[in-house]
Amino acid sequence: MPTRFLSAALAAALVTATSPVLAQSQAPDAVTGTELSTAHLPAIVMPYSNFASPEARALAGRLMHEPPFVFGDDVARARAHYGRYNDDRLAEVRALYATRDERQTLGGVPVDVVLPTQGVSERNADRVLINVHGGAWMWGSGSGALVEAIPIAAVGRIKVVAIDYRLAPEHRYPAASEDVAAVYRELLKTYRPENIGLYGCSAGGVVVAQATAWFQTHNLPVPGAIGTFCGTGSGYGGDSVFLGQATTGGTAPPPAAAERIGIPNPYMEGVPLDNPEAYPATDDAVIARFPPTLLLAGGRDFAASTLTTMHRRLAAVGVKSDLYLFDGLWHAFFVWPDLPESKEAYGLIARFFDLNLGAARPASVSGS
């Protein structure tokens, strides 16, 4: 798997030719090349987006020329590689954002509880966020999760519980949904559902949407708001699967990828494409019961089309959702905390939950 610009902590596995799911979904007659609607793009010299920051431009230039990391089937090697990478990002995050974190177990699931050193704000005294880390369902535990949790805890002055859910290939769907549900059930003993938010990026963005659907059939209430970043409750597809790869130094997938409607990842292998707990966007009745949803990605993210389409589907069923795309930025860019765009993203995420979670109890009765 080439990983150019697929930031390690959060990368979704965009497996191409080797994926059984993809192979199943190929429709050879639709990709003959004689299809009139197929675009034959010439080679393009494309300078970096003039709408992105100089810092993003410099980092893009560096990342685009790093040798791609290919791990084949050696998951242990991939975990070691991305672990080092996430440790580096975590050092950068800690230098910018003051929090303290503690390892706990909630509902039998290991979690990292992150609190801002400044203290939780009064508005957030009775609110909590759940973070579901990215990493292609195969890595991202530990430092990867903290890279996602710490900036939001500090900027939002809110408690964040980062879930160390079970990973593939040792575990498969719905292991992560079960783990998120177990933690959510435990938090519901202390927090009202409307005061609990969930967010995640890449695989974590997908799991957040899947868990939100899972709650509906497992006797759990609707949470207050969710954020699905760089991935959501839908299969990958659309134009960004091609353009996201091509614009970030990767190899554009074969034309047959246009027929992909699932998520080609070991975690999702064998899961029917019409299972609405796995692919919520396939069922309007399921997503109609979603809470307010924030969707956010880089414009060059291979998941951008998935997010823009989910945003329209949510609007069509009357669910409030907000969409932000960062022109020129790549998949899971905000693991790089020094970028102005990352700081902007943290602010948008914190503000979204502040506006959409339930109100705190009056200070006089606040005690939790």
Place this chain on the structure above:
Amino acid sequence: MPTRFLSAALAAALVTATSPVLAQSQAPDAVTGTELSTAHLPAIVMPYSNFASPEARALAGRLMHEPPFVFGDDVARARAHYGRYNDDRLAEVRALYATRDERQTLGGVPVDVVLPTQGVSERNADRVLINVHGGAWMWGSGSGALVEAIPIAAVGRIKVVAIDYRLAPEHRYPAASEDVAAVYRELLKTYRPENIGLYGCSAGGVVVAQATAWFQTHNLPVPGAIGTFCGTGSGYGGDSVFLGQATTGGTAPPPAAAERIGIPNPYMEGVPLDNPEAYPATDDAVIARFPPTLLLAGGRDFAASTLTTMHRRLAAVGVKSDLYLFDGLWHAFFVWPDLPESKEAYGLIARFFDLNLGAARPASVSGS
């Protein structure tokens, strides 16, 4: 000027090599090709987006293989060409949406007043929308404007006043802003400002944003809500200038286009890039006074990056805005009324104004 996928009624002039404005803004040292952040995209075979409708796929396939219309400097020929094209779209629109329209003069400016045959809804009795048509500031009067006004009047059950503003090259900036202001001033004799909305696509989307800034310095109140589609109050730029052209059968612009920050069109020639009435996004204080703003475009629209960036800037200054991108769709796609995506866009536009314009007066005192 190649016009593949630049729908005639609405196309913004994406003038490339011949534009004096663009030539001025080229920065040769930034485009040497040795810049690390420059992407060198290989040739790509890219099937049509699997997130778009079969109808959009079929139409894209047809449009992509139509010979490009190049008019050079012959504006009369372009107006004749696009006039026929708009007449065809208007026939399709009229077959689907029942309205009546009347030519009037408001504030000295010719307008088409469009009313739904079903009647204006009670909620909209005291509301009105202003449409500013597209067409690269050089065409689009008449049938082009009606193609944009009729579906919104019918779907929204609201009165739409389509402005026949002065065109380039005979007239230059700020002629359109002046004409919109004159009509707005006249409508303010009957309607409260919060009950007036403005919308436009392509050049019309730019003019709506420009006029909103113009009002601020010309003793006119803030309108209730605006929609800037396929163009907004910012120069063109970002990744979509390259990818939008390349994915719709056009020629990607030369790399120097990445340095473009203005709008390369005869209408805007000579206008300083730091003039906030012409380029509102350059001044946070100006856009901070914008009303709720809807941004909408095809994912393959060359203006997509401009819209996603404007959306973030509005959020940064605390202005409510909504962004919708239609994966696989092209610049000003919703002049094709048979597409499911066009019907979806009409619904989103009508709903946005319904939610964001001022409330109608109680029925008992409604009389206008």
